[in-house]
Amino acid sequence: MNLFFEILITGFLIMAGVFGLVGSFGLLKLNDAMSRLHAPTKATTLGVGGVLLASMTFAFAKGPHWSVHELMITLFLLLTAPITANFIAKVHIHQKETRDSLPAAGEDGSWATQNLDETGDQS
């Protein structure tokens, strides 16, 4: 493995470490629940992505086989991150927000999460 790949892998790892750290720091620093959600959904994507890129580069440079598992991990991560965030946001809306604290829902009148009275759902 030559110097070029070593530097490249190191670069990816450092980038991943920095973004992972910032994402976790954001959880501590930001001061309300919805803002806290931003840090793990974004900063961590590049954090994990960096480690996976490093891993792929390593497998490519060291041989004898390529590795594409990392691409799958990235794909699944990108597909699932918005969904977890959405669920946490929904819980937050259920517990902390009222109809007045959210902006108007346009032509439909109410947001889906708060639209429970009409359907008779008492949860």
Added chain:
Amino acid sequence: MRLLQRMLPHPILTLLLTLTWLLLVNGWSLNSLVFGFGLGLIIPFVTQPFWPNRPTIKRPIKVIQYVLLVLYDIVVANVVVAKIVVFKSNDARQPNWVTIPLELRTPEAITALAGTITMTPGTLSADVSAEGHALLVHCLDAPNPDEVRDEIKQRYERRLMEIFE
């Protein structure tokens, strides 16, 4: 032809599953191709009731463009959010809710838009309105909510309209 359609309710899903299987196996062989294709036939057939209508993709080339754009934006998003987290004090930050009226009607397109919003700079989709005509988006730092709304509509919704509708 009808039989083929019954056996293969989602041709694109079949292709995608085969490809996914090959990637999971992490190598190329006829064995895994055949097995992956088998999975690609069985899974769409069994899960058919969950996918009552198939989304039509009008312009496949645009999908690739869109994916590349979103990937680029994810990288930018990370840097932007990291900057806000590290350098901006909590008092100076202006978190805000934004309502985005939707022109998209296809459920798959709205899902794609919501996912994109969550992954891109400083915004997070939180809820959809009761009949699916608006999205509730939370902004990490938005002094001017209208600007955010216009940008999302311009940059992502317009492109998704071209792809799905």
